[in-house]
Amino acid sequence: MEIRAQKLDYLQLYDHRRERAGYVKASQARLVSLEAKDANDNLTVVRFLRDTPGAEALGISYTAAYIKAAPATEITPEAFDALGSMAERLARRSSSKQSKQNDEIIAAHLEVVAQYGVKIQGFERDGRMQLCYDGEAFRRVLAMAASNEQQARAALALTRNDCIDPAMPPAQKVALDTWRADVLDRVNPTGLPEYIKNRLHMRAAGIWSGIAFQMTRKQLPFSVAAQRALSELAAVDKEEMTNDDVNTYAEAGLRVGASRWAGENMAKGKSSLNIQTTVGKPGETCITLQDQKSTKPLMNRCTYGIVWPSSARANASGTALALAVQPMDGWRELWLFHQLNGKWVVDVLPPSLSDPELGYVEFAGWVPATNKLLVARETKTEGRFKRSFDVVNMDTLQVENSADKPGSLSIFYRWQDPAWKQQTVSLR
Structure with missing residues (x-):
């Protein structure tokens, strides 16, 4: 909202989205500068809020203020990395909501981020609504001179298995899996923490097992894809696995196990x-x-x-x-x-x-x-x-x-x- 004047302890505001003017107590509002000289102040707040659960809408708002205030040449991948991380966390939280009160709060947060062009898409999975961020900010991270860790976070966010619509036609699924594998291959693992390397290997293992299955369906050479899936799974260092990755590793192994015969030789029984x-x-x-x-x-x-x-x-x-x-x-x-x-x-x-x-x-x-x-x-x-x-x-x-x-x-x-x-x- 635009602040147009201040009278006593009230601010005169104008809401461009609703095309309405009004007043609010100054103590109930926080002023944000959109001047270039104050852009770094907004970025400092973004750094604090990006890992604060429940503050995603506020963090995205500050990120939008930073991007609007900062000169285009000074905007780094950090802002888009933070925006994408908060949008993805909000989508996850929205998919696992538990109470009526949370429903109302989350709906308000989703309305706020939608004003800034953050698209969170929904589809039905296993009888419930699955919400996922469309990944625009992460795509920008991959297109910029981002650090290896920022690229890894973006790649993992863009290649999530649970954000694939179950109703997607097979031809689109083949193209999507090929694109996901390419995104992961572009990440430079140099200097990454071992647990992030593990996540990249586990995600790649599941994707390549799916590609092997799809290539078999099309009667195309599939053994290379199957061997890639097996090697990615074998590359996971279980000693460096976090508690949050136990189920991810189990799913990767399950997906590879389902298609592993694509990489095996013909049996020679007696x-x-x-x-x-x-x-x-x-x-x-x-x-x-x-x-x-x-x-x-x-x-x-x-x-x-x-x-x-x-x-x-x-x-x-x-x-x-x-x-x-x-x-x-x-x-x-x-x-x-x-x-x-x-x-x-x-x-x-x-x-x-x-x-x-x-x-x-x-x-x-x-x-x-x-x-x-x-x-x-x-x-x-x-x-x-x-x-x-x-x-x-x-x-x-x-x-x-x-x-x-x-x-x-x-x-x-x-x-x-x-x-x-x-x-x-x-x-x-």
């Missing part, structure tokens, strides 16, 4: 049981189960998911075969071909019987001379991560025993597949 894949209807892959001892295929099944032939593992007796099938990014199932009452059937083991946001289940070994199968699972459900190692009855698909560590189950520890133990990311 069993006569194997599979062949052929192209079916548009978008379909058909699986043929074969036994070298027979000239006729044992069974056929088609799917719109991605079939990872390198994951096929048959048991020693040739009565069962496990195969990884990935219907979507961040979600991988286990298909179990086996004999039941003298006939070949295929059962699908999902990561969880509930409705997880992300998840994968994978073959971990056969228990000899039994109908038991070892599997590893990782899921994210309602923001909570769970990892389990199960002993499954192939006839009923019931979990007979389960533990959060392989060593806690003697049968699992004894019969786990060596190749699985070497390749899986569930033991990270």
Whole structure:
């Protein structure tokens, strides 16, 4: 609001947005100078408010005053870094509001920052509204001569997984993931604290695993992207991880684990049981189960998911075969071909019987001379991560025993597949 005059202890104001004039007590207002000589005073206040929770609207207002007062040649990336950080924190706080009183306060804060051109977008995710800052200030940081740490903060803010609209068409998602990977690659890690390097590696691991899945969908070379995802995850230094990054690391591992077969070589088993894949209807892959001892295929099944032939593992007796099938990014199932009452059937083991946001289940070994199968699972459900190692009855698909560590189950520890133990990311 513009101050036009002062009478006694009242200020005469004019609100340009509402096109209304009025008075307010001088003690209830704080005067902010827009003179170039006072610009640094505004920046000092911004430095104090940028890390003060709940003061985002006030901090953004002071940032706008600084940008308006300072000469264009003197404006540094610090102002845009602060503006973006406060806008992102306000959006996070708005998405996790808890009380009616907070609703009213947050709505007022959002109205204030909107006046300064700060755009906070919303979309529905898992039955609730997700609010995210559009990142304009962070884009300006990347376009300026910013420090490595400022670039890292901007890159991490612009590449958040939870700020991707679930309704985004696949073609746009491919372009967005490619852009996100490029943004992270531009960050110079020299001199960055180890925990920030960890965050860059974890974010890149999840993005590259998604790119590997999408490139497979398009029948493009995908192994380089998959190997990049695995190497980024392996680069995380768990000794330098903060408490806030534990769930981030779990999600990165889950995403990489779901697509890890894109980076693995073809299995070379000794069993006569194997599979062949052929192209079916548009978008379909058909699986043929074969036994070298027979000239006729044992069974056929088609799917719109991605079939990872390198994951096929048959048991020693040739009565069962496990195969990884990935219907979507961040979600991988286990298909179990086996004999039941003298006939070949295929059962699908999902990561969880509930409705997880992300998840994968994978073959971990056969228990000899039994109908038991070892599997590893990782899921994210309602923001909570769970990892389990199960002993499954192939006839009923019931979990007979389960533990959060392989060593806690003697049968699992004894019969786990060596190749699985070497390749899986569930033991990270």
